[in-house]
Amino acid sequence: MADKSLNKNDLVAAVAADSGQSQAAVSGVFDALFAVLAKSVGEGTKVSIPGWLSVERTHRAAREGRNPATGETIHIAAGYGVKISAGSKLKAAAK
Structure with a gap:
């Protein structure tokens, strides 16, 4: 790192x-x-800078989870996240 x-x-x-x-x-x-x-x-618009990066909104489905403190099952609501992908030029610069 x-x-x-x-x-x-x-x-x-x-x-x-x-x-x-x-x-x-x-x-x-x-x-x-x-x-x-x-x-x-x-x-919800994907933003792309060819060769460098792309950024888009992703959907997360509702799911069941656990409270780590109590072990109790909880419901986690559906929501959105962000996905950032490196392009070829950025990947090449990291080598």
């Missing part, structure tokens, strides 16, 4: 340095990107 991490501030600074844009401009673009991504996935 990697011990390095890149948070949003670090990513914004790196993109700003590589693109010659201000950090404020890059941060605004990231905020808009994530807002559009969240809205689209929330509406």
Whole structure:
């Protein structure tokens, strides 16, 4: 497992340095990107950036589970999750 991490501030600074844009401009673009991504996935639209990644909403059926503290059977309601898949370029970069 990697011990390095890149948070949003670090990513914004790196993109700003590589693109010659201000950090404020890059941060605004990231905020808009994530807002559009969240809205689209929330509406059930698959978002795909060929070669890099795809993000889609998935449905989880209702099921029975167990309370780990008591062992009691509980009902878990149906709901939605998010599936993120890496594209070929992202997979190649990780090798």
